[in-house]
Amino acid sequence: MNVELVPEEVRRFNDVEPALRAMVEKGARALIYVPGPLFISERSLQIADLLVKSRLPSMFPRKQFVEAGCLMSYGPDQPGIVRRAASYVDKILKGAKPADIPVEQPTKFELVINLKTANALGLTIPRTLLALADEVIE
Numbered sequence: 001m002n003v004e005l006v007p008e009e010v011r012r013f014n015d016v017e018p019a020l021r022a023m024v025e026k027g028a029r030a031l032i033y034v035p036g037p038l039f040i041s042e043r044s045l046q047i048a049d050l051l052v053k054s055r056l057p058s059m060f061p062r063k064q065f066v067e068a069g070c071l072m073s074y075g076p077d078q079p080g081i082v083r084r085a086a087s088y089v090d091k092i093l094k095g096a097k098p099a100d101i102p103v104e105q106p107t108k109f110e111l112v113i114n115l116k117t118a119n120a121l122g123l124t125i126p127r128t129l130l131a132l133a134d135e136v137i138e
Contacts, residue, residue, distance in 0.1 A: 020054040031058040076106035110134040
């Protein structure tokens, strides 16, 4: 695929902006976020703003980043995971041993695309990809 990785380590939120600058200087043309605890909820809007300013198209595993202005996400349906977790709690409260409950894999994944961001970045998203999306933010 002729893709070269440009990794940048980020240990705290203040490292995000310098890491993005370094990536752009090294020729990065897109960002794929690898999940971790640093970028939960309240930081998503700030991260989205930094990514739009850096003009890097970005892919995240959670919809909240796309709602905040990042380009796209593909990952497990978060409300579905929460509902399944509630069923585990219910079983345990009714006496089931946690070790006896089978581990489940997500079965539903969501693709969300932010067309406003695509337009701001000068990108054209193919109609075939838009047709596959679970949600398109216009």
